[in-house]
Amino acid sequence: MTDRTEDRFHRALTLHRDTLLEWLNGDSRSQDVRLGGATTKEVLQVISELKDILERIDDGTFGDCKECDDKVESERLELDYTTTVCLAHYSEGQIRALERDLELAAKVQRQLLPCCIPESPDIEIEVHVEPARIVGGDYYDFFSCPGGTQGLAIADVMGKGLPASMLMSNLQASLRLLGPEHDEPSKLAVRLNELFRNNLKLISFISIFLAKIDAEAGILQYCNAGHHPPILWEAASGSIRWLMPTGPAIGLTHDAGFKSETLPIGSGDLLLLYTDGLVEARNAQGAEFGEERLATYVKDYALQPADDFMTGLRNAAQSFVEKFHDDVTLMVVKFL
């Protein structure tokens, strides 16, 4: 397992533990209040598991197989961080069950991605998905917003496999149902957070970028809930702007204070959304593709039509890393 993956586990599990502790100590707790159907005893149990795992990450024993000297496959830790034996000790039946779960997860996930990209005389959208070997947590979607404006989302669900796919299907249903009812992305984020924050069983959270595009009025409004900052290239000035987080990831805290930002958009502007699989991809020498490389690419090629821009970026990333270990999802929105 790479340091980066360990860091990511450490960050995610620490946040998760803190959220649970906050709930345990919070005002909302009473005899009757349950966290996503869990009792106080179950919450304490999960907190204690998380504490053990964080200690093992700290002392470097996380991922050690308890049956032999090997490491547990990191893909399997991503699916279930409590895994303590490597595949070599699994029976054929257990391996088959594992494969069935993965197949189901992949099937759920394929059905979740939108069938078509919205067409409009004002905007051009291109999407590219590079799935990693194991089912990943990338998600994107389009939805209609009040007043006929276009909503779009790109998200990364922490965790993989079947639990992540189930969480994603909840997210899809929620977005499509709630998107048209909320005139501001931050209000939508608040609502999603309310829906997801108490779901203890999922041991997960969602970083998501929500945007509303009013191409006719030339306005982009967004709420970035803990997602990698998309890049907006402004044709008039030739400069880029990082759309930094305006709130934490969904499901982390009770009172998240999400904010919306509003920006004018002009003809020729380009918006690039992506997931961490792109910027965190490393080449054989250990160098990361990184945000700077991405920003340079955008500055150099933003004048291209959306499809050429996308193909070029995909090729540039591909030739840099050779092989992606995580999902990569890219979305380009060009304002005409």
Ligand SMILES: [Zn+2]
């Ligand atoms: Zn082993």
